[in-house]
Amino acid sequence: MNRSTRIKEKSPVLDALIWLVMLLVLLACIVPFLYIIAMSFSSSRAILNNRVSLWPVGFNTEAYRQVFAYPNFFRAYRNTLFYTGFGTLIALTMMVIFAYPLSKSRLKGQPIVMKMVVFSMFFGGGLVPNYLLLTSLRLTGTVFAMLLPFAINQFNLIILINFIKTIPDELEEAARIDGLNYFGILVRIILPLLTAAIATVGLYTAVFFWNDWFYSLIYLKSDQYPVMLLLRNIVNGTTMVGEAGGVGENASVAIAIKSAVIITSTLPIILLYPFLQKYFVKGMLVGAVKG
Amino acid sequence: MRKTLSLLLAVALLLGLGAYAVAEQPLAISLYYSDNATLPFQQDWPVIVALEKQYNVKLNFEPIPMADYGTKAGLALSTGENTPDVMLYLTTGGAYSSYALNGAIVPISDYAEWTPHFNARVEEMGLQQDVDLNRLSDGKLYFLPSLFDKPFYDGGLILREDYLKAKGFDAPKTFDDLYNIMKAYKEDNPGSYPLTSIVGLRVVQRMTMPSFGVSVGRNTGTGTGTLSWDYDKKEYFAGAISPQYKDYITFMAKLHAEGLLDPELEQDNASTAKKLATGAAMAVYGYYDQIGGWEQASEIEGLKLNMYPPLVGPGGAHHQPKSKTGGGLLFPIAVSKRPDFEQVVRKLDEIFYSEDATKLWCFGPEGDSYKMDGDKVIYNDAILGSADGIYKYMQNAYGTGCAGLQNVWYLDRELTKYDENYARINAEVAAMPDAIQYTVPVPSFDDITAEDASLMQTTLLDAFNVWDDEFRTGKKSIETDWDAFVKDMTDKGIEKFLEIYNANKKL
The missing domain is CATH 1.10.3720.10 (MetI-like)
Known part of the structure; x- marks a missing residue:
């Protein structure tokens, strides 16, 4: 088997590994952003009591209203x-x-x-x-x-x-x-x-x-x-x-x-x-x- | 002949009207203002509108973000370009003394007769000595400081009052009391670190060290880094290697070792609030006006916080030292070239220090924000009903009580904006002997000595910070490593540093 043939062959394990790594990279980039978005739409009380993860808790747009009101x-x-x-x-x-x-x-x-x-x-x-x-x-x-x-x-x-x-x-x-x-x-x-x-x-x-x-x-x-x-x-x-x-x-x-x-x-x-x-x-x- | 006379009369009339119109033009003054994001500056604040109308002046404010105020002001002063007529909320500490002595700032004490209102307030408050401490090595005063008749106890130990009541504890009076309360809390809540702080460890240190008889540069006003002030002898001593500091760090190390002191003290306000709101902490060295926010954030039923007077330690009961003067009006040299320089100074003196103006800066326009009932100040319903509290609401809605704008502070007047509890605590602290000591003025060094002192301060402080951290966290033993610490500080020149400070002290 020559070198070019080996490269062309698909390795499911390698593919899965690449997908996994890429998924982790994607999560590392996107999760903090989602977290910040969730917090920006959450109530202060929910944030301070650690109840916010990736979804807003006590949804409100008060923070944006205050920012825009500056x-x-x-x-x-x-x-x-x-x-x-x-x-x-x-x-x-x-x-x-x-x-x-x-x-x-x-x-x-x-x-x-x-x-x-x-x-x-x-x-x-x-x-x-x-x-x-x-x-x-x-x-x-x-x-x-x-x-x-x-x-x-x-x-x-x-x-x-x-x-x-x-x-x-x-x-x-x-x-x-x-x-x-x-x-x-x-x-x-x-x-x-x-x-x-x-x-x-x-x-x-x-x-x-x-x-x-x-x-x-x-x-x-x-x-x-x-x-x-x-x-x-x-x-x-x-x-x-x-x-x-x-x-x-x-x-x-x-x-x-x-x-x-x-x-x-x-x-x-x-x-x-x-x-x-x-x-x-x-x-x-x-x-x-x-x- | 009649025509000529008529013409002359008409010209005279026009000239007269013209002169009248010129006299009525408001005096335009440009100002740098340090803008605090929690109360963003508004040119149409009722206080400013009222002042402009009352004193026939046009105040052209340049609000500069607080975090970058020093950069902008320093650059303008060091280059002498684009300076405003006056910079607010500055002192001549640090690099500003150099700008002043090199001619970039007007020596305002040379024009004392133009500042009658400032002079009157200083005399009335008995602050001449405090003001004089701001004079530089040439004996001149380069800024008009803000004035405080009495130091405010606006921050200190804040504790879970509901916990004290539930457990039958009395209000803490000593550091041992505090230790016992926190120990009990830790036993009830093993995952907690009972004592936390706002901003960082330095806030705890500067609010607690004075009760142990040291400050060790945690009060930046002293500027010494590793020295402390002996209030009896009125001289500096090597606080960092003193027995007082040894007592202090021993106490802090005990708190750390027993899990009573938050190991993550470098934090923003949200983190502090989280810890208090969730019960991860029950005590904090912070500020009274933060209590409401922390209580509101909590979902713990009945959580109640209160502020307590300074605790008694080996050195007495003292809060962080405070000065009766603060940042004020600093005049860049370019303003002295204005043909109406005298008018500008007189006007600024009037709008920041006259009796009427000081009331305006404190209470807002009478009949709008408040009215008088005899001697009592009655705020309007919107202010009284505000969820933010009187003080904060008035700052944002009226522009009153903003550091940098209000330059004369009377404790009694300010207390009208707080609840009775705050007034009670302040009265209690005011009754304690020397609970809030004075801030020691930075010595007036010449340029070469200032350079030497600065280099030594950095070396000593860097080393001290490492030792302090290691002692507190138990990486080094206070018992066995203390001598090595003293030797290290001595080798780095703490005695020489002390000598320089004592040779140049102002008091």
Whole structure:
């Protein structure tokens, strides 16, 4: 029996083992999520008395009502959608425009620009210099403080560069013979072939903008804050144990509300994954194998 | 000629009206506010609306999440960019003293004549010495602190009163009483750990250590880490290696060994509530306003919790030390460049420290949230009938009693928002001699000494925390390993550290 025949043979035991492992992985991912959903719809009393497992007990939507009733909740959500949508759009545009020339190693100066990209990936300017830079550019307190500084992410840029490198040069040569200029080649030839990479990098970028709270905190004003900052405050704002002589504000945020916050903040971005999955795996493997 | 005169008169009239219109413009002031998620800030809180109207001011609040307030405020002060006119709820402790001494913060004591209301409150409450303790090494005060006439006993030992009654126990007076109660509970409920805490072990420690005569840095206000304050001699001593601490850790180790102390004390409030609600714990060091929530959460019939005054230990009966001053108004240097700087300071002084304003911050607008019946405050029916309790309801609905906004606190006024039981407990604690001692001010170090002290504090505290944990959990023996512990702390420089603190102490 040669090797290829052995591989083709089905082993029911192996199949069962694979199924079992995959089922365990699935459960490990889904059970905590179901538990959080169940808690978000349960009464506080049921939660605190350990009566909630994977199904709501004392079903109610009070936690969601309270989360949605937080002052400025919807404005913060709108801000997040804005930063995620426009931030991703700007980032993808800038990175594609930057990645295309950088994929051409024959271009004069390409190696040094590439080295600068890699260098800045490992060595940042630091919090205070960045803050001063953005302030001197009059960006702090404007939405552009979120949209522009994060337009190019070096890691994502390298993914795009490697992807473009895999596109045969002959395609571009043919396009040039047919009369397309470089910009036309990028838009009409390269871009349609970049779908997988754009989906991957787009998802990375969207997740970054969706999850960010720190840069929003330091660069933006409170009416520009994204929902993540608001939700972080709700989750963190459980107890303040003061040292001064006054009455502390010690009331806690109920666990049901925390659960509702987790669901509210993660669900939209989780819903994006199934639509991008088919591109995502391909995009992740770009540049992983040489040749 | 008549035409000219008419024209002149018209111009004069217009100028006069213009000046009048300018004078009527509300003074705009920008403020950083530390926003607590349990009472999210609302610009249209009745208190703020009333203040703006009453004092002709436009308060542009920038509510910043409490957990990140220090980051935002620190960055603005360290860069000097985008600072508001005033930052609320800050002191000049830690890095802020450096910002102040390097010119990033207005030395507000230089403008004392512009803060007459603050000065009047300090004098009336007899807090001049307490306020002066906030002065930095150059002798200046860089923020207007919040003021407390008496320290509140708002948190402490909370116990299952129904259990005490059922078993015939008296209210505990000493730590031995507490031990006996918990021992009995453990026997009745073998799966329980009777004593738990909110947040973490440090809350238990800072509320109980003073009765043993030490604090060992558990009160962050002392800033020492491993030193304690001798209230008689008015000097620091090496609390971590003192006989007092040995007594304390021996007691805690006994509780741990006998399963009376919750081994999982680093927890959120929901976990604490779960333990109390299900009977997995029966005692907690927490806060009075949490009792209602814990009781409501429980399905144990008749479960009743109550708060008790500090227990008597070898060092007397003391709760965690508290300061009569707290975080207050800090003015970034940029505000001093405003042409109307004096007006801004005077206005802030008025809206945070004047007699009328302090009533507003405490009770809300008269005729709306409350009315007076002689000397008695009568809250409206919605407040009195609220399930959240008067205090919490008023915070959320009116914006009263919010730390950071209310800067003058009178115990008597605050007690009107609590039940009679709370007032009784506070009266009992107030009658105990020095039940709540003062917080020792952090010495005024120069930059180099501060750096040295900080390095030593970190080294000592890290080592101490490991030893403390091992002593309590029985991994190390207090009897046989104590000398090695003392040697380790000595080798790490606790004596030198003590010397630095005593050489620079403020009292």
